[in-house]
Structures are given as C-alpha cells and as structure tokens.
Amino acid sequence: MTAHTDELAGRVAFVTGGASGIGYETALRLAARGARLALVDRDAAQVAEAARRIGGGHLGIVADVTDVAxxxxxxxxxxxxxxxxDIVVSNAGVGSASTVRASDTDHLTRIVDINLSGQIRTVKATLEWVIARRGYIVFTCSAAVLKNTPKSSAYAAAKAGVEAFAGALRMEAASHGVDVGVFYPGWTRTPMIHGKASRSADSKSLPWPLSITSEVGDVADAYAQAIVERARTAYFPRIHRYLHWIRPLYTNGAWDRRLRDETARNVASWEADLPPYRDLLRAANDRGKGVS
Structure with missing residues (x-):
C-alpha cells in the first residue's frame, strides 16, 4: 500500500460502493494520502465498519445509487x-454471470440501472458541490468495454455507457474547472468474481492480457494514484491501455473464433436453469408465429 503522504490533505472524497472491494481499498489509500472520506454503501453495518476501520474523521453513509432521495x-x-x-469516486456496481437467454429481464435491466444509471444519479447528486471546489469526478469502468465476452452482456453495455457518459461530462465540466476520469480495472480478486455465482473461471477463456486476474490492493494503488493525478484515463493492468489501440484484433479473427468455440462448449451448462420455454417456442414456430 502507498506510504502516508499529504497529497490530498483537506480534500473530501465521496466514494460509492465504498464498503468493500475496489471502493474500500481505494478509499483506504486516499485516506492515507490525507483525504477525508464519505464512504457510501447500501449495507449499513458494512459501511459503518469500513469507516471505523479506516479511522476517525471519516463517514460511513447508507445510500443506494438506485434511489435519488x-x-x-x-x-x-x-x-x-x-x-x-472535492472528489467523487463513482464506483458502486454489480456483476453478471449468465447469458441473456438464461437471465431474467429484470435482472439484466437492474445491472444496467446500478452500473450506469447509478453513476449518473451519483453525478447529478454531487456535481454542484464538485464544481464549487473545482474538483474531480472519476468513474469505475471496466476492461469489459475492451472486449465483449459471453455472460457479461448487460454489464459490458452499462460500462460502455459509463465510458460515453464520462466523455460527454468531461467536455461539459471542463469550463467549470472540473476534471473527469475513467478507470478501467480488469479481472480483480473481489467478491464480484470470486463470491457466490462467481465468474472466476471465465477469465481463463480470454486472450492474454485480458485473462490476467489482479489483486485488489494492486488495483487500488493504481486507482488512488490516478485520483491524485486527476487522470483522464487509467488502466490496471496497465498493459490494457494498449488494447484500445489494437482492439480489432480482439473483436475479430482467431481470438474471437476461439471465444465463440469456448462459448459453444459451455453454453448448455450456463443455461441449465433456463425456464422450460422450448416446447412453447417450438409450437409457435410450427404455426409460423412468434412468441410474445
């Protein structure tokens, strides 16, 4: 972890999803650099404990990014x-671990609501205060926008939306002295991919370096440094920066065929819990009609 410094002395950081994972570990590093923290999370006990662990002078606040009030x-x-x-770390999010076909519609749209709309709500709630301090807003995006993969459809779509939203906000906020950044973590050892219904095995089917799984502390070190620098973009692993330049190699050709083959081998098990609609679909197709 980064040594204690005063680089952010007197600055206030508002961190959503701050009770665990990347959010908490990044907040811990911001505090070590002198920032005072408002940790925001929907789990009351967890966010209170997170603030207590970091130390005095920091807040643990219960809030849900799907709820404006x-x-x-x-x-x-x-x-x-x-x-x-002074600083908004718009980080709260949830993952996905199923195909479109095997997912409930409400589940897919909730992923988008939390990961994209939740970040929009966070910005709207904080923007005037950040403008008053000529501060910095940074969004937790994902390497999922660099390569579309199975079982991450709604998640990747939401994160691509975050990237686009941040790009437009950056232009709008510049004249107010506000900088806007986007942080792209890759696979990270957090409960999102190693907890219940995790996708920890999925990274193995991806081409290197997208297959790299990083320790959360290393990711948080990079994130905190990006915040200190008010970076426009930051990546971890850092090699992911170059994937933007060679993205066509990952979205076409041999690597894409390999991933399609991997998907074909596993899709039956991924969709094992699919509701029994097949007979209904077959009957409708036999009649030459669609199913609504």
Missing part, C-alpha cells in the same frame, strides 16, 4: 459534516 441525503450529510466534496 437517499443519494441526496448522503450528499447533504457529507457536505454538512465534512464541508464539501
């Missing part, structure tokens, strides 16, 4: 207690 309340508490907001 709770975010507004969290921002008000952070500003009233800490004096303002």
């Amino acid at each position: 709770s975010l507004d309340t969290a921002v008000t508490r952070a500003v009233d207690t800490l004096g303002g907001i």
Whole structure:
C-alpha cells in the first residue's frame, strides 16, 4: 500500500460502493494520502465498519445509487459534516454471470440501472458541490468495454455507457474547472468474481492480457494514484491501455473464433436453469408465429 503522504490533505472524497472491494481499498489509500472520506454503501453495518476501520474523521453513509432521495441525503450529510466534496469516486456496481437467454429481464435491466444509471444519479447528486471546489469526478469502468465476452452482456453495455457518459461530462465540466476520469480495472480478486455465482473461471477463456486476474490492493494503488493525478484515463493492468489501440484484433479473427468455440462448449451448462420455454417456442414456430 502507498506510504502516508499529504497529497490530498483537506480534500473530501465521496466514494460509492465504498464498503468493500475496489471502493474500500481505494478509499483506504486516499485516506492515507490525507483525504477525508464519505464512504457510501447500501449495507449499513458494512459501511459503518469500513469507516471505523479506516479511522476517525471519516463517514460511513447508507445510500443506494438506485434511489435519488437517499443519494441526496448522503450528499447533504457529507457536505454538512465534512464541508464539501472535492472528489467523487463513482464506483458502486454489480456483476453478471449468465447469458441473456438464461437471465431474467429484470435482472439484466437492474445491472444496467446500478452500473450506469447509478453513476449518473451519483453525478447529478454531487456535481454542484464538485464544481464549487473545482474538483474531480472519476468513474469505475471496466476492461469489459475492451472486449465483449459471453455472460457479461448487460454489464459490458452499462460500462460502455459509463465510458460515453464520462466523455460527454468531461467536455461539459471542463469550463467549470472540473476534471473527469475513467478507470478501467480488469479481472480483480473481489467478491464480484470470486463470491457466490462467481465468474472466476471465465477469465481463463480470454486472450492474454485480458485473462490476467489482479489483486485488489494492486488495483487500488493504481486507482488512488490516478485520483491524485486527476487522470483522464487509467488502466490496471496497465498493459490494457494498449488494447484500445489494437482492439480489432480482439473483436475479430482467431481470438474471437476461439471465444465463440469456448462459448459453444459451455453454453448448455450456463443455461441449465433456463425456464422450460422450448416446447412453447417450438409450437409457435410450427404455426409460423412468434412468441410474445
């Protein structure tokens, strides 16, 4: 972990998804650099414990990025207690671990609501305060936008939306002295991919370097440094930066054929819990009609 410094002394960081994983570990490093933290998470016990572990002077605030009112309340508490907001780490998110066919519609749209709309709500709730401090907003994106993979459809779509939203916000906020960054972590050893219904084995089917799984502490070190530098973009592993330049190699050709073959071998097991609609579909096709 980065040594204690005063690079962010007096700055207030508002971190969503701050009770665990990348959010917590990054917040820990920001505190070590002098920042005061408003950790925001929907798990009351976990966010309170996270703030306690980091130490005095930091807040643990309960809020849900799908709920505008709770975010507004969290921002008000952070500003009233800490004096303002200099840095927003828009990080809260959930993963996905199933195909489109095997997923409920509500589950797919909820992934988008949390990972994309939740970040939009976070920005709307905090933006005026960040403008007042000529601060910095950074979004947790994902290497999933660099290569589309099975079982990550809604997640990757949401993160691609985050990237686009951040790009437009960057242009809009520049005249107010606000910088906007995007951080692209790859596979990271957190509960999102190693917990229940995890996708920890899926990375093995990807081409290197997309197959690399990083330790959360290493990812957080890179994220915290990007925040100190008010970086426009940052990647971990850093080699992922070059994938933007050679992206066609990962979206066409031999690697894509390899991934399609891997998908074909595994799709039956991935969709084992698919509801029994096959007979209904077959009957409808026999009649020459679609199914609604």
